[in-house]
Amino acid sequence: MELLRPSSADEATAALGNGSVPFAGGTELVPLLRDGLVHAETLVHITAAIPRGVDGSSIGAGTTLAELEADPQIPQALREACSLAASPQLRTMGTLGGNLLQATRCWYWRLGFDCWLHGGERCVAKDGAHREHAIFGNELCASAHPSDIAAALVALGATLRTTQRELPIADLYRLPTADNRDVTTLAADELILEIEVPAADASTYLKAMDRRKWAFPLVGVAVARRGDEVRIALAGVAPIPWTLDAAADLDAATPLPGTAYKVEIARALVRRALEGVGG
Numbered sequence: 001m002e003l004l005r006p007s008s009a010d011e012a013t014a015a016l017g018n019g020s021v022p023f024a025g026g027t028e029l030v031p032l033l034r035d036g037l038v039h040a041e042t043l044v045h046i047t048a049a050i051p052r053g054v055d056g057s058s059i060g061a062g063t064t065l066a067e068l069e070a071d072p073q074i075p076q077a078l079r080e081a082c083s084l085a086a087s088p089q090l091r092t093m094g095t096l097g098g099n100l101l102q103a104t105r106c107w108y109w110r111l112g113f114d115c116w117l118h119g120g121e122r123c124v125a126k127d128g129a130h131r132e133h134a135i136f137g138n139e140l141c142a143s144a145h146p147s148d149i150a151a152a153l154v155a156l157g158a159t160l161r162t163t164q165r166e167l168p169i170a171d172l173y174r175l176p177t178a179d180n181r182d183v184t185t186l187a188a189d190e191l192i193l194e195i196e197v198p199a200a201d202a203s204t205y206l207k208a209m210d211r212r213k214w215a216f217p218l219v220g221v222a223v224a225r226r227g228d229e230v231r232i233a234l235a236g237v238a239p240i241p242w243t244l245d246a247a248a249d250l251d252a253a254t255p256l257p258g259t260a261y262k263v264e265i266a267r268a269l270v271r272r273a274l275e276g277v278g279g
């Protein structure tokens with residue numbers, strides 16, 4: 001395997017495509033390579049090629065979660081989402097860009113089952129163990145998006161700048177369809193460079209998890225308020241970060257037999273988060 005260390009985004013982009021893969025902190029990519037879920041002959045180490053650090057409302061995609069959770073310039077929902085994610089060691093290595101692009105934690109997928117998201121015929125989780133799975137958008141794949149940080153950024157109305165375009169963070173994600181099973185809209189040779197996070201009057205992130213530390217969200221609820229406008233986004237409830245217009249949207253959930261409990265958790269967390277931001 002070849003490891004490239006480009007020093008600019010242009011150089012890194014030129015090295016991408018043809019089966020090469022961007023590599024930042026490696027906390028997600030290395031296990032996927034080890035388990036044969038990602039195949040690459042060339043890794044493009046992008047740490048020196050993409051922005052890192054916080055400059056007002058702009059955050060470099062190479063900024064680590066540990067740097068974000070400690071920075072007072074960062075809105076509260078994003079700081080809380082970072083501090084509740086993973087473990088201190090992982091947050092020290094893991095970058096913002098890599099967190100937004102992490103793959104599903106569905107263990108059928110991680111164990112290489114020939115399930116629908118892997119190109120197979122059906123979602124095996126629906127008939128199998130699915131306690132951690134989705135309550136929305138789960139018709140074809142019932143996986144639950146694992147990123148606390150993505151939900152916080154969706155609620156905050158963040159914008160991404162990539163090597164090819166600017167887009168609202170919500171547009172980074174797509175529900176997989178029969179003809180395209182990708183869950184992001186990022187091209188293979190496209191890098192996330194920066195995330196612009198507008199200030200909010202108040203914001204918060206609440207997370208239900210199996211352990212109080214080092215656990216993915218069963219349900220994560222991010223709420224941001226600007227004046228009378230309140231935005232709500234959830235982690236752990238759909239194959240992508242999920243937006244609600246209001247708490248009442250939870251009535252439209254389509255839980256599986258083993259995930260109905262998540263609807264009740266989401267109701268409680270949304271209510272508490274709205275109270276927390278004065279919404």
Ligand SMILES: Cc1cc2nc3c(=O)[nH]c(=O)nc-3n(C[C@H](O)[C@H](O)[C@H](O)COP(=O)(O)OP(=O)(O)OC[C@H]3O[C@@H](n4cnc5c(N)ncnc54)[C@H](O)[C@@H]3O)c2cc1C
Nearest residue numbers: 024025026027028029085086094095097098099147148192
């Ligand atoms: C045990 C464990 C527990 C975890 N718990 C949580 C949790 O509770 N909540 C949570 O939100 N997350 C959790 N995570 C995820 C963790 O935060 C991510 O693994 C980490 O942030 C990924 O960042 P990285 O820099 O290591 O990414 P990498 O592993 O380097 O890359 C991940 C993916 O992103 C791509 N990539 C990386 N940067 C860019 C970029 N700038 N542009 C384009 N593509 C890019 C890579 O090609 C790869 O596909 C956990 C991870 C582990 C291993």
Ligand code: SF4
Nearest residue numbers: 106115123141142143
């Ligand atoms: S939830 Fe998605 S990833 Fe998991 S088994 Fe079903 S199709 Fe595969």
